Amino acid sequence: MEDNIVLTMRGICMTFPGVKALDNVDFTLRKGEIHALMGENGAGKSTLIKCLTGINDFEAGEIRVNGIEGPVKNHSTLDAQKVGISTVYQEVNLCPNLSVAENLYIGREPMTPFHTIDRRTMNKKADELCKRLDIKVDVTQNLENYSLALQQMIAIARAVDMDCKALILDEPTSSLDDSEVEKLFKMMLQLKEQGVGIVFVTHFLEQVYAVCDRITVLRNGTLVGEYPVAELPRVKLVAAMMGKDFDDLASIKPEGFGVDKDAPLEISARGLSHKGTIKPFDLDIHKGEVIGLTGLLGSGRSELARSIYGADKAQTGTLKVEGKEAKINQPIDAMHMGMGLLPDDRKAEGIIGDLSVRENIILALQAKRGVFKQLPRAKQEEIADRYIDLLQIKTASRETPIKQLSGGNQQKAILARWLATDPNFLILDEPTRGIDVGTKTEIQKLIIQLASEGKSIMFISSEIEEMLRTCNRMAVLRDGAKVGELDGELTQERVMAAIAGGAENAQ
């Protein structure tokens, strides 16, 4: 094996019942590189990584690791760690009730001669490690006292400290905001300098181009190719992932898709607020309009939407729905007025994993009708089939438990749930998070189509590009307050400037 190579995977094959998850896939990781592993949902990224870390058992092919004779086959995460492969997942896999130092060293604590844990040495080593990686924490504090980003960095510190040659980062940035991502990237570049090979799995194209050296693309369980970043512009990457020339993303807005100021108002809020989350704001939303809420994570985007919808009952101000004053005390009131809210945390607030796709889809409609007016089964099936077809939800049948679907398809099913209630005003909070580019485009198209049918949409997303493509108008939030609105020509620069704020951030 060449000296600059950390590990190679050759001809990896793996089948799940009924599906060929990986078919003859090769992957090579070199020293001191950040290597993006890209593909749509279900392309086999996670499966490939799980083969590497010993969670999945592959059927054919071999893995070789630098410095180890013969093929390597891991049977557990522990095995993988022993050969220098460490993984950090999207969900932080640490124990919040233990101290930072313990999280860094549990399972391999420094011991005293009496076979007890040497806490002093452990804290000292942990402190040194954190200083070296520029993580500012007090290692004796419990992990739960720190933000998700810091926890993520501590998870990486743990991985790196275990004599790690290959570091796998599986969607580490999904729940981080921009400044936190920045810090993570700094750390990744530092590790790269030290010769660690990093596999970076992400859905964010910008992030790939910001830090990666090389890209491997998978599609439907097969290898599309391995490319240096410089040779694979964005459009080609997306084409490689999707296997077809997809629509030019910028062109999904039809001509003349601007703000129609004469259209009747769907929602009109005056001085609405919820203590501790969103300061009083005024907002008008016309029929047939897509309004984007933009701002940094924690600026109050979701909170604004929740106060309109009654998820956090507004304490001040008035709300008019279609010109009539509306009293909304709880979400069911909002639903009866033709509103729908797709929450941002689809695992916790959205899907009900053990129920079937059909049951998940008709849920909101049934709730709106009330417990005693049950929707006839035939009607339920008709609705489910219509939306499975319309949104192209990939599922074995409408009776499949929804937890067996991929993330993107779960998201579509929840979208279907709200579309089934035929809302006039739909709030979509991060509807495209964690789903692949192809599905994203489909959802964006659907939003625009709904708007053209006269429905009003409130669209919240962390990706500015996506907002630029779909919104007619944007409301900008900062630190829990609405600070402005943008209409006319929406450009990235204008939005960024608005988010950052005027004079105080001009430099």
Next chain:
Amino acid sequence: MKKPANALKPHKSMNSNTLLLYITIVLFILLYAAGCLVYGDRGFTNLQTFLNLFRTNAGLICVACGITCVMLTGGIDISVGSLVALDCMLLAYGMSVWGLSAPVMILIVLAVGLVFGLVQGICVGYLQIQPFIVTMAGLFFARGMVSVISTEQLAITADVNQTFYDMASFRISLPFGGTVNRAGKVILPYIGIGVVIALVVLVLVFLMLRYTKFGRSLYAVGGNEQSAAMMGLDVKRTKLKAYVLCSLLCSIGGICYCMNTMMASTTQATGMEMDAISSAVIGGTLLTGGVGNVIGTLFGVLINGTISTIVLTNGKLASSWPNILTAVLLCFFIVLQSIFARLKEKNK
């Protein structure tokens, strides 16, 4: 977890779990002081009354330490009371009917605890059955075995086994704090062997939880089982060990308990599992696992003991009052824990 980027520094406040422990300790002191004030004339202020808390509850302290370890992993063991009854019955029957010596019977009792824990631990850890169900089966099994051995009430007297009788009645006197009785003789306060055993168990479990890999694994498994596995800890084995430890400590507790009661019957130690669980919870152990400490558990036991002592000293209150007071305290602590958990969420 939406939080501005400038909030990277943690709040240097006191850990809410430590605060809960302090509240427990302060509550115990207040409760005991109240007892002294009201019933000072009935001997509440004597050092012996305080030591009796340990003497009567030596068995419970061992059992509660064991159950704390299991609860730290997020599990539960409701078989402990029945196991204590089984231990007592074995000791009494073995010594009186089989005529075996005290050391042999003690070894047998410990072995029974070990096997009992092993079976429950395998079911919970490796077969991944709900701990509540597994230990409920254990509860019925052990209680049933007591009746299988004997349905009679057996007393352990000096005639039955001199060694065990001597052990149980052995008094370790303290060189201070004596009281003068009516005859003018100074009676020094004393403790029994059971108290010494319980305190040794307590200290060892405390050190084990804080300074050994196994101890920290218990916390890790309770904190987040999946993470613990991802970090390379053997979750199944840790759980197995926790249940073995719990049953073993139960057997030690059973011996202490037996030395205090010197008898065995089918209804003995009924509901002891609930006393142990409530002590642990009052002492700050979370039922969800990952948080807790045997020092807290000790004070939980002492608080329960003090309540019983106050009710007994009063003499007029119905015997159900300790249960009601324990219930009130449990509510108080559970509400406190949930308030702290909410505050923690908010501070993020």
